[in-house]
Amino acid sequence: MKVEEITKEMQEDLQSVSNLKALNELRIKYLGKKGMITELNSEIKNVPNEEKKAFGQRVNEVRTLFQTTYDEIKTRLEEEELNQKLASEAIDISLPSTKVSMGAPNILEKLIEEVEEVFMSMGYDVVDGPEIEEDKYNFEMLNIPKGHPARDAQDTFYLEGEEILLRSQTSPVQVRTMLKGKGKVPVRVICPGKTYRRDDDDATHSHQFMQIEGLLVDKDISLSDLKGTIDVIVKKLFGADTKTRFRPSYYQFTEPSVEVDISCFNCKGKGCNVCKHTGWLTVCGAGVVHPDVLRMSGYDPEVWSGFAFGFGAERLAMLKYDIDDLRVFYNTDLREVKNFDRGELENND
Ligand SMILES: [Zn+2]
Structure with a gap:
């Protein structure tokens, strides 16, 4: 060719x-x-x-x-x-998407994290302790000796004889922290954690609940320091216009002791169903650390003083998110939990 x-x-x-x-x-x-x-x-x-x-x-x-x-x-x-x-693989963004089910943090955990963050910003450490506790730390070192009537109010789960129990409060973590600190100051800790009491479960009681306790030990600490600190946290949780008032109370491990009320965020003090028409809501027990408690944990009460406070986490969350049954915090039925999954829960500040 x-x-x-x-x-x-x-x-x-x-x-x-x-x-x-x-x-x-x-x-x-x-x-x-x-x-x-x-x-x-x-x-x-x-x-x-x-x-x-x-x-x-x-x-x-x-x-x-x-x-x-x-x-x-x-x-x-x-x-x-x-x-x-490329043309054949292009995504058609006009098509309806497949709904992906997303998890959300448990509302109680979310609240505890919020409280932790506020305290951490004030220099507090978040500490933890055992839930199975010795009677010594749960009661005796907190000024509640054996046979004391204050023990009756905390119907405790004992595990072995009279020495090992499920902690009925998170206060033993404070005792342990002070003992570990060996007199070092300042002590600034917050201890959120599970606590246990023999309660019949209903809308407002649970055999297991979360406390958020805090302790500060330093020089010349007074009730007004406590009030300032509580003010910061309640304003953060319930809004900048929240007012705080102290009412005298009685606890073994603090002297003086107070109950902390906040002005009702719902009616702003006028009176409504949330505050049972008093205008106030009790959110916390607190006080100046008893000298005997300081002494037992290795701090000289002539030199050092401190305050302690304890919030019920469920109580705070119920108020903040308008929940009337605390059992929902521990419910695993998604159909019910979903009702409280409001995405980003609005902040009041
Ligand atoms: Zn009210």
Whole structure:
């Protein structure tokens, strides 16, 4: 076959090629082992000497023409195929999405974290202690010796005899912290944790509940320091206009002891169902740490003083999120829990 005919056929072939697979077949047809250009090349030796040079040149020209055209077409086809692929894989954002079920933090955990963050910003450490506790730490070192009537109010789960129990308050963590500190000041800790009492479970009672206790020991600590600290936390939780008042109370481990009321965030003190028409809500028990408690934990009450406070986490969360049954905090039925999953619960500040 003549060089011109091969060139013509080759050009037609290359012009009509529409995909990479067909292009590769052309490469084999012309440059493969038995390809048409390859065979032209092997014919050079049969050409008379005087024509060899010219023939060789023409074969080279055809080969070069094929190669450059082939490269151009290959680049173009690859680009086209890529664009097609991208177009076919594009996401149609107008289609409705599949609903993905998302978890949300337990509302009680969320509240505790919020309280922790406020106290940490005031320099408090968050500390933890054992839930299975010794009577010594849960009662005796908090000024509640065996046989004391104050023990009756905390109907305690004893595990072994009269020495090992499920802690009925988080206060033993404070005792442990002071003992560990060996007189080091200041002590600034917050101890959120589970506590246990023999209570029948109902809307407002639970045999297991969360306390958030705090302790500060330093020089010249007074009730007004306590009030300032409580103010910060209740304003953060219930709004900047929340007022605080102290009422005298009685606890073994503090002297004086107080109950802390906040102005009702619902009616702003006018009286409503939430505050039982008193305008006030009790949120916390607190007081100045009893000198005997300091002494037993290795702090000289002549030199150091402190305050302690305890919030019921469920009580705070029930008030803050308008929940009337504390059992929902421990409910695992998603249909009920969902009712309290309000996404980002609004902050009052
Ligand atoms: Zn009210």
